[in-house]
Amino acid sequence: xxxxxxxxxxxxxxxxxxxxxxxxxxxxxxxxxxxxxxxxxxxxxxxxxxxxxxxxxxxxxxxxxxxxxxxxxxxxxxxxxxxxxxxxxxxxxxxxxxxxxxxxxxxxxxxxxxxxxxxxxxxxxxxxxxxxxxxxxxxxxxxxxxxxxxxxxxxxxxxxxxxxxxxxxxxxxxxxxxxxxxxxxxxxxxxxxxxxxxxxxxxxxxxxxxxxxxxxxxxxxxxxxxxxxxxxxxxxxxxxxxxxxxxxxxxxxxxxxxxxxxxxxxxxxxxxxxxxxxxxxxxxxxxxxxxxxxxxxxxxxxxxxxxxxxxxxxxxxxxxxxxxxxxxxxxxxxxxxxxxxxxxxxxxxxxxxxxxxxxxxxxxxxxxxxxxxxxxxxxxxxxxxxxxxxxxxxxxxxxxxxxxxxxxxxxxxxxxxxxxxxxxxxxx
Amino acid sequence: xxxxxxxxxxxxxxxxxxxxxxxxxxxxxxxxxxxxxxxxxxxxxxxxxxxxxxxxxxxxxxxxxxxxxxxxxxxxxxxxxxxxxxxxxxxxxxxxxxxxxxxxxxxxxxxxxxxxxxxxxxxxxxxxxxxxxxxxxxxxxxxxxxxxxxxxxxxxxxxxxxxxxxxxxxxxxxxxxxxxxxxxxxxxxxxxxxxxxxxxxxxxxxxxxxxxxxxxxxxxxxxxxxxxxxxxxxxxxxxxxxxxxxxxxxxxxxxxxxxxxxxxxxxxxxxxxxxxxxxxxxxxxxxxxxxxxxxxxxxxxxxxxx
Numbered sequence: 214x215x216x217x218x219x220x221x222x223x224x225x226x227x228x229x230x231x232x233x234x235x236x237x238x239x240x241x242x243x244x245x246x247x248x249x250x251x252x253x254x255x256x257x258x259x260x261x262x263x264x265x266x267x268x269x270x271x272x273x274x275x276x277x278x279x280x281x282x283x284x285x286x287x288x289x290x291x292x293x294x295x296x297x298x299x300x301x302x303x304x305x306x307x308x309x310x311x312x313x314x315x316x317x318x319x320x321x322x323x324x325x326x327x328x329x330x331x332x333x334x335x336x337x338x339x340x341x342x343x344x345x346x347x348x349x350x351x352x353x354x355x356x357x358x359x360x361x362x363x364x365x366x367x368x369x370x371x372x373x374x375x376x377x378x379x380x381x382x383x384x385x386x387x388x389x390x391x392x393x394x395x396x397x398x399x400x401x402x403x404x405x406x407x408x409x410x411x412x413x414x415x416x417x418x419x420x421x422x423x424x425x426x427x428x429x430x431x432x433x434x435x436x437x438x439x440x441x442x443x444x445x446x447x448x449x450x451x452x453x454x455x456x457x458x459x460x461x462x463x464x465x466x467x468x469x470x471x472x473x474x475x476x477x478x479x480x481x482x483x484x485x486x487x488x489x490x491x492x493x494x495x496x497x498x499x500x501x502x503x504x505x506x507x508x509x510x511x512x513x514x515x516x517x518x519x520x521x522x523x524x525x526x527x528x529x530x531x532x533x534x535x536x537x538x539x540x541x542x543x544x545x546x547x548x549x550x551x552x553x554x555x556x557x558x559x560x561x562x563x564x565x566x567x568x569x570x571x572x573x574x575x576x577x578x579x580x581x582x583x584x585x586x587x588x589x590x591x592x593x594x595x596x597x598x599x600x601x602x603x604x605x606x607x608x609x610x611x612x613x614x615x616x617x618x619x620x621x622x623x624x625x626x627x628x629x630x631x632x633x634x635x636x637x638x639x640x641x
Numbered sequence: 642x643x644x645x646x647x648x649x650x651x652x653x654x655x656x657x658x659x660x661x662x663x664x665x666x667x668x669x670x671x672x673x674x675x676x677x678x679x680x681x682x683x684x685x686x687x688x689x690x691x692x693x694x695x696x697x698x699x700x701x702x703x704x705x706x707x708x709x710x711x712x713x714x715x716x717x718x719x720x721x722x723x724x725x726x727x728x729x730x731x732x733x734x735x736x737x738x739x740x741x742x743x744x745x746x747x748x749x750x751x752x753x754x755x756x757x758x759x760x761x762x763x764x765x766x767x768x769x770x771x772x773x774x775x776x777x778x779x780x781x782x783x784x785x786x787x788x789x790x791x792x793x794x795x796x797x798x799x800x801x802x803x804x805x806x807x808x809x810x811x812x813x814x815x816x817x818x819x820x821x822x823x824x825x826x827x828x829x830x831x832x833x834x835x836x837x838x839x840x841x842x843x844x845x846x847x848x849x850x851x852x853x854x855x856x857x858x859x860x861x862x863x864x865x866x867x868x869x870x871x872x873x874x875x876x877x878x879x880x881x882x883x884x885x886x887x888x889x890x891x892x893x894x895x896x897x898x899x900x901x902x903x904x905x906x907x908x909x910x911x912x913x914x915x916x917x918x919x920x921x922x923x924x925x926x927x928x929x930x931x932x933x934x935x936x937x938x939x940x941x942x943x944x945x946x947x
Contacts, residue, residue: 412838416653418753418774418813421837488754534731534752536773 221264225585226568240633272304272592274574277520284313289525297611301545302627304592317342317353322361367394383443397430428454453506475551490538525613550623591634643945652817667938684713707936781814795822804863
């Protein structure tokens with residue numbers, strides 16, 4: 214089975230950035246060069262995809278999604294989750310273990326992998342729990358989780374508050390070369406908080422989560438990573454102080470990687486002014502100074518990747534009073550457009566932006582995806598960078614609708630996604 | 642005249658002109674409460690529902706009296722005794738009430754933003770009787786009414802708001818109201834109880850009560866919620882009273898004919914000493930009667946839109 218993607222601007226960050234044709238055979242990248250159509254043997258049996266005016270790049274990798282299965286299938290399932298993923302150009306996703314039951318065992322990991330195989334759309338790699346039940350007390354059977362197929366460990370949603378437990382988890386994970394992803398939040402400092410602590414929370418009378426709640430744990434985790442020589446990955450970095458700590462740690466050579474979510478480089482806590490629960494997530498939207506710092510960090514590489522923290526919740530759950538509504542917003546289908554804004558603003562070049570969604574996440578979790586090298590899986594995203602579209606939440610592929618970008622005019626969209634050479638998404 | 646808005650959710654959303662309108666409209670209703678037959682037919686045939694998710698006798702009674710004196714039919718709904726315990730959401734409860742054709746819903750809720758959420762989802766007029774720490778607009782209005790009555794003007798009046806500002810919807814509404822009307826506002830309290838960046842609301846911040854006092858014309862003392870002790874906000878009632886309690890010495894330290902106000906209920910001996918509480922300088926009881934008048938004026942204005 215052969216497919217030829219013709220005439221697009223092929224961007225394989227660090228390797229290629231020119232107009233070329235991409236030949237796919239048996240689900241793998243066969244060849245990338247100009248004028249390939251002329252050289253094809255049996256051209257009638259080749260599927261041609263016209264990519265003129267489009268960007269052709271590796272399918273994106275999201276190291277941070279919540280697919281809610283098992284246990285919360287009313288919010289999202291693995292099937293609807295990968296549907297949403299490929300609609301956003303993501304061909305590989307890593308799903309967090311805060312399901313019900315928590316993914317702290319081989320059986321849950323295998324269940325997730327099985328469901329992903331049945332859905333047959335994107336590659337799904339589970340992230341296993343750090344502690345049993347994510348209770349923060351006893352180590353989960355990390356070795357078994359690794360063998361079952363987990364690519365990292367995290368208790369995401371909750372921090373591992375006990376520093377000794379975190380130390381032991383980092384040391385233990387080293388045996389399997391697993392990255393440890395800690396949700397950086399001092400739960401005492403953040404207790405009761407529903408939004409960023411700042412002028413907006415003061416005016417609205419909503420309990421706030423100060424920047425320091427994230428920063429004290431970023432600092433702690435960096436020191437522990439140094440002590441244990443382990444691989445630390447910091448999810449959803451949102452503050453200027455966290456960025457400062459990251460920069461300094463990297464300069465010192467600490468093995469730490471970090472991600473930023475599109476909402477943290479697009480919105481501030483002003484988005485919460487009218488108590489919009491679709492702008493409520495954890496860590497919360499911060500101030501303009503923090504947003505600028507996150508952008509700077511993406512630019513200078515202190516923050517390695519972009520991830521969505523796609524966190525679906527039912528409409529009726531978000532229709533509660535602000536302090537009562539659950540934290541989280543979806544993000545798979547808006548990530549690309551919001552990332553392209555960074556290119557518009559000259560924060561990143563187009564190639565850098567794509568790298569943050571492809572080869573960089575691949576590197577951070579050692580995943581064999583995110584590039585278009587010959588022999589690689591033909592996971593490809595075709596992007597129309599010029600198209601303008603309005604986000605209609607009802608047309609999202611996700612089961613849930615909790616996005617703060619409803620009604621926004623966005624620029625740039627994924628028009629086609631291939632996994633293993635098969636088209637799994639086509640924009641209508 | 643009418644307010645040209647469906648709801649009264651906050652002081653921050655009101656213009657100075659609208660505030661003037663409400664205060665003026667409330668004047669004649671104060672007189673009604675002094676009559677032998679305390680009734681005017683303004684809201685006859687209308688239904689007012691008090692939807693109080695937080696217990697409150699004084700505010701609820703005040704709204705109830707106000708609505709009844711306007712001849713409305715009043716229902717009191719306290720969800721501790723109803724379906725909310727069974728898991729019904731705020732919106733569902735409200736929609737049920739709206740289906741009974743409530744013209745005005747008075748909402749008190751422990752969540753900031755609850756009144757705004759309700760107002761967006763029901764056709765009835767919604768009056769915010771206190772939402773979390775956010776606002777208590779009718780308290781702000783009756784405080785303004787009382788100050789106007791006693792001091793004649795707001796412009797350049799020095800007003801101190803003292804106590805647990807962080808957790809006080811009364812403080813927020815008062816700050817918006819007073820700053821909008823031209824007063825000079827000082828907030829006083831232990832740093833643990835002053836929310837960050839509050840200076841941006843146009844107030845001066847003091848953590849030393851005695852330093853804040855000279856020249857103050859009006860003091861609004863906030864109730865210390867005793868349940869907050871034990872959460873590292875203040876070490877003891879004893880120390881709080883010593884540092885932030887209003888006593889006779891502090892009243893004299895202002896050097897003015899100080900007006901003492903308090904939204905109630907007062908903690909005698911904590912934020913306000915017995916002597917001051919019983920002195921003729923307090924307008925606490927006037928606040929209560931003005932509260933009924935202001936709520937009558939407000940409901941009158943909202944009903945004019947319908």
